[in-house]
Amino acid sequence: MRQGFDNDTYIASQAEHIKERIAQFGGKLYLEFGGKLFDDFHASRVLPGFEPDSKFRMLKSLADDVEIIITINANHIEKNKARGDLGITYDEDVLRLADIFRSSGFLVGAVVLTQYSGQPAADQFRRRLNMLGITCKLHYPIEGYPHDIDLIVSEEGYGKNEFVETTRPLVVVTAPGPGSGKLATCLSQLYHEHKRGVAAGYAKFETFPVWNLSLNHPVNIAYEAATVDLDDANIIDPFHLEAHGVTTVNYNRDVEAFPVVKALMEKILGESPYQSPTDMGVNMVGYAICDDEACREAARMEIVRRYFAAASDVKRTGCGQEQVDKLKAIMQKVGVTKDQSPARSAALLKEQTTGAPAGAMVLPDGSVVTGKTSTRLGAASSLMMNALKAVTGVDMELEVISNDAIEPISRLKTSQLGSANPRLHPEETLIALSITSASSEIAERVLAGLPKLRGCDAFFSVIISSSDEALFKKLGINVCCEPKFERSGYYHR
Structure with missing residues (x-):
């Protein structure tokens, strides 16, 4: 960075x-x-x-x-x-x-x-x-x-x-x-x-x-x-x-x-x-401050993050629209739009082409990687894995995590923990990756790439779960979400 x-x-x-x-x-x-x-x-x-x-x-x-x-x-x-x-x-x-x-x-x-x-x-x-x-x-x-x-x-x-x-x-x-x-x-x-x-x-x-x-x-x-x-x-x-x-x-x-x-x-x-x-x-x-323009650009991006955080809170709680309106005015004041990060357009395009929630991340070299919802991984997990592959130079088409590591976790979620969703969340994905790394040098290499994602900006086409967002923040990844839920309904976790 x-x-x-x-x-x-x-x-x-x-x-x-x-x-x-x-x-x-x-x-x-x-x-x-x-x-x-x-x-x-x-x-x-x-x-x-x-x-x-x-x-x-x-x-x-x-x-x-x-x-x-x-x-x-x-x-x-x-x-x-x-x-x-x-x-x-x-x-x-x-x-x-x-x-x-x-x-x-x-x-x-x-x-x-x-x-x-x-x-x-x-x-x-x-x-x-x-x-x-x-x-x-x-x-x-x-x-x-x-x-x-x-x-x-x-x-x-x-x-x-x-x-x-x-x-x-x-x-x-x-x-x-x-x-x-x-x-x-x-x-x-x-x-x-x-x-x-x-x-x-x-x-x-x-x-x-x-x-x-x-x-x-x-x-x-x-x-x-x-x-x-x-x-x-x-x-x-x-x-x-x-x-x-x-x-x-x-x-x-x-x-x-x-x-x-x-x-x-x-x-x-x-x-x-x-x-x-x-x-x-x-x-x-x-x-x-040793590079004023770098700080200016970082601050502009932070203003956009604050906007999406406030807009997502309004969607979750129904409160705070006045804060969103103020942030819109602040964005206009500094000359930025909701598309300040190229990750937003990439995530929304991925969702449009796949018909399911998607995510995108701007990597340290400025390139953008995407992740889609699959049968095994949710959009957040898929994005994290693709970003890790990209920063560690691993082929994007390579299946890094073995089915032997994924299947028991999915089965435990659906059969014992009452979850209707067998797809792995990011924390579960990291556990599966860690288990696989014990016998796979490639998985070990991909896992070691986590520090390289610190400071990157991720954008999701829907509001992700609070636990997924918390994990990304723990890893130092900045998260923005389009202020909409994955499914229609009254209750969202």
Whole structure:
């Protein structure tokens, strides 16, 4: 794949910039960490060359100086709020994050329950944390937040919150999702630190929008597409333009909140170190773009993916048409259509000629391979096998998986597991391929081609099953589906 981003440059420059910000505040910095820390696949798609764990690797280079605070909104626990990408609740994700941090050598200082007002589910989670030996602190709702500055920055406001004792110069405040109280936790900690005579500062780490790219750069517009469900937008930072005479891009929510944040910092610190929301950021991602056109093209493709994902969701749920309409407008804004990927026309043509669901994939060399529904394999499985053959140089007509591996799986599905469909799904196909590879060098060679499909774009003429889509994503393959079901009916799995 054409690379547009220098990952090594990014990690080095980002770590150095954070060190400079720590020094600016006398050796103690609370860093609000927005976005995904471990698995930022959006960034890796729009900035080809950015590794999904780049931010985590950057933090690891500072590990001896880092302490982690994980925040979670008590109301989210009560409502069983879940991460859509992982399918687990926010409280479970807190434990997952803590495990990942600890296994990588990071010090997890505490979990902070924000907006705590005696919620029963939050109390149960507190007991669970205590049983696991994880420090848990409580932060309470503050009447008049965020506008009653005098009350917020007082012993009746931040002063009531439980303080997290930290020992490292860089305190990273992260969370399982938005609305968890990261900013409030950082400012509450600043209040308590300064009451104790400790010099400390605050900064924010958000990857998108990229502040030093233009407002209409496809990478920034792709972020609008990714957050279309939030009804927010990228805008020019008016505070930065007024204070410094430089045009930068920021998120409208951050711009709207800045006057309050600035007033809170002035109340806590005596004066605000920042004149704009852009000043608060430490993001260096824009400086590591090494091929702007490659990133522009990748971002345009991501916008189209977001459109098809939203259109398919509308077909599944009947909700979200307004998001599809917004994405259509965004596509028009950047000059792309639904046929941005050649895989779409190839998949639809294959379906037309075979009379059954089909798929197509753009391979790393730019060629397109297709897959059709057969008696043994579904369209997703057929496409995966044909793509693997193509990237490993195996004859497309060659039967790589033996019937001895396929038949028992098909028989088990129909006779014991209650399935009416004997065709193998992609995961079952990989199992059959793996079994065959024990006695076939060709099958072993084809199986070894899986990493070569990472980053490829696949398109299907119908909405594929959630399990098939999940497997493709696990393999790093981007999936789009025509927003229609394979068969008519009311219930679709």
